[in-house]
Amino acid sequence: MSILMVGSVAMDSVETPFGKAEAVLGGSAIYSSVSASYFTEVQLVAVVGTDFPEEHLALLADRQIDLGGLERAPGQTFRWAGRYGFDLSEPETLETRLNVFEQFRPKVPEPSRDAEFVFLANIDPELQLTVLRQMRHPRLVACDTMNFWIERKREGLERVLEKVDVVIINEAEARQLSGEPNLVRAARRILGAGPDTLVIKRGEYGALMFSNDSIFSAPGYPLESIFDPTGAGDAFAGGFLGYLANTRDLTDEGLRRAVIFGSVMASFTVEDFSLNRLRQLTYPEIEARYKEFKRLAHFEDI
Amino acid sequence: MSILMVGSVAMDSVETPFGKAEAVLGGSAIYSSVSASYFTEVQLVAVVGTDFPEEHLALLADRQIDLGGLERAPGQTFRWAGRYGFDLSEPETLETRLNVFEQFRPKVPEPSRDAEFVFLANIDPELQLTVLRQMRHPRLVACDTMNFWIERKREGLERVLEKVDVVIINEAEARQLSGEPNLVRAARRILGAGPDTLVIKRGEYGALMFSNDSIFSAPGYPLESIFDPTGAGDAFAGGFLGYLANTRDLTDEGLRRAVIFGSVMASFTVEDFSLNRLRQLTYPEIEARYKEFKRLAHFEDI
Numbered sequence: 001m002s003i004l005m006v007g008s009v010a011m012d013s014v015e016t017p018f019g020k021a022e023a024v025l026g027g028s029a030i031y032s033s034v035s036a037s038y039f040t041e042v043q044l045v046a047v048v049g050t051d052f053p054e055e056h057l058a059l060l061a062d063r064q065i066d067l068g069g070l071e072r073a074p075g076q077t078f079r080w081a082g083r084y085g086f087d088l089s090e091p092e093t094l095e096t097r098l099n100v101f102e103q104f105r106p107k108v109p110e111p112s113r114d115a116e117f118v119f120l121a122n123i124d125p126e127l128q129l130t131v132l133r134q135m136r137h138p139r140l141v142a143c144d145t146m147n148f149w150i151e152r153k154r155e156g157l158e159r160v161l162e163k164v165d166v167v168i169i170n171e172a173e174a175r176q177l178s179g180e181p182n183l184v185r186a187a188r189r190i191l192g193a194g195p196d197t198l199v200i201k202r203g204e205y206g207a208l209m210f211s212n213d214s215i216f217s218a219p220g221y222p223l224e225s226i227f228d229p230t231g232a233g234d235a236f237a238g239g240f241l242g243y244l245a246n247t248r249d250l251t252d253e254g255l256r257r258a259v260i261f262g263s264v265m266a267s268f269t270v271e272d273f274s275l276n277r278l279r280q281l282t283y284p285e286i287e288a289r290y291k292e293f294k295r296l297a298h299f300e301d302i
Numbered sequence: 303m304s305i306l307m308v309g310s311v312a313m314d315s316v317e318t319p320f321g322k323a324e325a326v327l328g329g330s331a332i333y334s335s336v337s338a339s340y341f342t343e344v345q346l347v348a349v350v351g352t353d354f355p356e357e358h359l360a361l362l363a364d365r366q367i368d369l370g371g372l373e374r375a376p377g378q379t380f381r382w383a384g385r386y387g388f389d390l391s392e393p394e395t396l397e398t399r400l401n402v403f404e405q406f407r408p409k410v411p412e413p414s415r416d417a418e419f420v421f422l423a424n425i426d427p428e429l430q431l432t433v434l435r436q437m438r439h440p441r442l443v444a445c446d447t448m449n450f451w452i453e454r455k456r457e458g459l460e461r462v463l464e465k466v467d468v469v470i471i472n473e474a475e476a477r478q479l480s481g482e483p484n485l486v487r488a489a490r491r492i493l494g495a496g497p498d499t500l501v502i503k504r505g506e507y508g509a510l511m512f513s514n515d516s517i518f519s520a521p522g523y524p525l526e527s528i529f530d531p532t533g534a535g536d537a538f539a540g541g542f543l544g545y546l547a548n549t550r551d552l553t554d555e556g557l558r559r560a561v562i563f564g565s566v567m568a569s570f571t572v573e574d575f576s577l578n579r580l581r582q583l584t585y586p587e588i589e590a591r592y593k594e595f596k597r598l599a600h601f602e603d604i
Contacts, residue, residue, distance in 0.1 A: 217508070253602055
């Protein structure tokens, strides 16, 4: 089954305590698409400027990503610059130039309107709704969001929550969206607003998945060197949804495995700048790391 | 098998966003002993003042804890006052009065010198060494420590690390002790200093256990209301060591189960002030929560 990914394409400049990368490929739609491409067919809906390098298009084409919905607009590609401290948690944003992304109005190509799985990455909730109106009969829709939209576009975001099946956000966003510091209560409120499933990303601490009758805690993968956390959350969403689109197994067990596949893809992503690690994976490597997660979390029943 | 617990007995005054408790029973030796008492025989080595209430002694006796090593010294019992903010992480210490604890020189009663399991809770490393010199042939020794000793008694602490089998500390302490922000590297350094096993407590995020050939990640139990985190780390150590002393299973699988039992005991502890929840548990409740941990962390292999 195929998955439609809608989000940003960016040229990122990133500084971490371990190095620096200038104007490298990034953006939520890119990390999620490349990650999902190891599991299923991916259709990308996004916008780039005329400066977008051919080599990046080649990378996406190499991963068999359908670029029919990738608009090329006059102007520059979205640029983001950020810096991470030693704890590698939230980066300090040094610069954001929206460029062509500012006027982005997602248009889903006719054949992609039948896609059964949809990921609405972190963009304006109004645009997320625009995408949903173009889809004919999605089987599972997931969305991400961020503090900016929670503060400024709450009404639109609430309409998105009513329409999606899965929300994938981080811990701080879950607390902010629900107004609840306690995550169990935060989850109950968010599930009450529409989705059946809430996945809370916790960085090095792993992820929690809540549904109305189950909580799943996935471990973080203990990495000896985390090089650059950029894109980990989107790679997580890509692995999670890519696995679901591939198996179409939406049972609790299937969703739990999907969380682990998401965690696997995030763990590879942070091992290098940009998509340097994520782009050159093999499926056996992905399976091997899944098994490492299994061993990491394993304990016997009593 | 029995376990010897050495640490503090305190009268705690605690404020959280959810309430207040004045001069209630606390201290590392108390939380760890009561927790371990659900699994094995416990011998307590600690000191209290003449003001220590009879009802607290009765509570310990009710839990069948051997009080032969509980010294009653002239003066007041150790008192601590602290306040937690909404995130319930590290408390702000409002007052510490060491009182009789200042002159504590642990004396292990003759019959207890044969104890096979020993927990050296967070006290001066020199005192931890004093205890070890009194033990005849301990099978497994575990210790805790804190920033104060890491900064001021490093030499003594390093001698402790050479002699113990298991170190049980929190994330910040692991980073400070090793001088490594990355936990995998921090663990390798600490294991290099002596112990075979390192357990890193991460509060609501669970725990990591490192040995030379295995890493285990235990989930945190998602609680809807965390009332008071005081004592959770010591209750963890008590459950962990109590289970090991009971089963004498020191294999990797046994240690993993012990981490879960430690997590179970910590999760009960934070549900109420002082030992209000921990003191009135039943073993079936403990087993039921173990099974909840199992379900929480479960995912199928591929």
